[in-house]
Amino acid sequence: MPRTGRRPGTPGTRQTILDAARRRFATRGYDATSLRAIATDAEVDPALLVHYFGTKEALFVAATGFPALFSDLAARLRAGQVEDPPEAIVRTYLRAVDSDRSRNAILAQVRSAVSNEKAARMLREFLTAQLLSAVAELSGQPDAALRASLVAAQLVGIAMLRHVVRVRPLAGASEDEVVALVVPVVRAYLQPAGGPSPSGKVPA
Amino acid sequence: MPRTGRRPGTPGTRQTILDAARRRFATRGYDATSLRAIATDAEVDPALLVHYFGTKEALFVAATGFPALFSDLAARLRAGQVEDPPEAIVRTYLRAVDSDRSRNAILAQVRSAVSNEKAARMLREFLTAQLLSAVAELSGQPDAALRASLVAAQLVGIAMLRHVVRVRPLAGASEDEVVALVVPVVRAYLQPAGGPSPSGKVPA
Structure with missing residues (x-):
């Protein structure tokens, strides 16, 4: 699983995560989507998703x-x-x-x-x-x-x-x-x- | 209001009425559509609509x-x-x-x-x-x-x-x-x- 060197909190990171989440939820559904998979798609550390959104549920709400x-x-x-x-x-x-x-x-x-x-x-x-x-x-x-x-x-x-x-x-x-x-x-x-x-x- | 010379009961008359009804209901709504208007569109005598379908409601059901x-x-x-x-x-x-x-x-x-x-x-x-x-x-x-x-x-x-x-x-x-x-x-x-x-x- 790639962890890229993208720095936490760069401008646009939050939006990048939201875009990746929206794509994942739309193609794989809610249950099969993990924060880790979204982090991989967005090329950010999974901890950043928790930092920005807290939970998968909250990320779903924000993304959709x-x-x-x-x-x-x-x-x-x-x-x-x-x-x-x-x-x-x-x-x-x-x-x-x-x-x-x-x-x-x-x-x-x-x-x-x-x-x-x-x-x-x-x-x-x-x-x-x-x-x-x-x-x-x-x-x-x-x-x-x-x-x-x-x-x-x-x-x-x-x-x-x-x-x-x-x-x-x-x-x-x-x-x-x-x-x-x-x-x-x-x-x-x-x-x-x-x-x-x-x-x-x-x-x- | 034109009453055409189309004979009652020609093959396809019923389908012609259904097609006209579907168009009228879709564009004008249920309330504003009369059997007479559908008959005009279909170029048949209004009595034929009653003969085939009975009521506007029944024609709506059949058409939609x-x-x-x-x-x-x-x-x-x-x-x-x-x-x-x-x-x-x-x-x-x-x-x-x-x-x-x-x-x-x-x-x-x-x-x-x-x-x-x-x-x-x-x-x-x-x-x-x-x-x-x-x-x-x-x-x-x-x-x-x-x-x-x-x-x-x-x-x-x-x-x-x-x-x-x-x-x-x-x-x-x-x-x-x-x-x-x-x-x-x-x-x-x-x-x-x-x-x-x-x-x-x-x-x-």
């Missing part, structure tokens, strides 16, 4: 423009720092897709995934490794992973109908109107105990 | 390959012929997207909608006019239309994660596994009375 909001939320869910996970999940997601910049990044990935199997794989692997596993951990049910993916399906569908197909009244509904109806559903999916019947707090 | 299952279900919902609407909606939808032929037709429309505003509008208008209104009628709630669009969002998201991004375990789950978790959610959204708290039958 995937909203950092989501991986931040996943980290906070895992750390038990979120008081009401269903509401936090729905609000974080709506704020991300309702902001032009995040929405464009997400829609670019969805657009790629719809037309390109490699892009679909990259999105699948990232969603599974990062977001869905954190959500699934909230439920102690044996089918927790299926439940987490149905939560994701609800949210992905909301973005599709709200911002791509733009079906009314969902396209024009306020965050609070959507939250009032969707949070109980997410709560029912993620209910940690007491069987699969939807319940949970009733919105006021 | 949109699964007829959906419009059949919408008609049966409206006629009060469906014993358990939430389960019928989820099972009909899953069977449509789980069959290669219907799935390909749906994904082609989603792919177009993601990249093309005219295609998005056509899909939006058809969904709103035909499917969502039938689903919304099931709920007597003041926000019935929003609830119906959230049901649609749940289902569209399931197709995206099951067949496009192919997230496990949703991609590999059986129809019954998905039904067991999703039907109570659809039931909660469409609950005709008693407030927005999810409830309904508990799956065994």
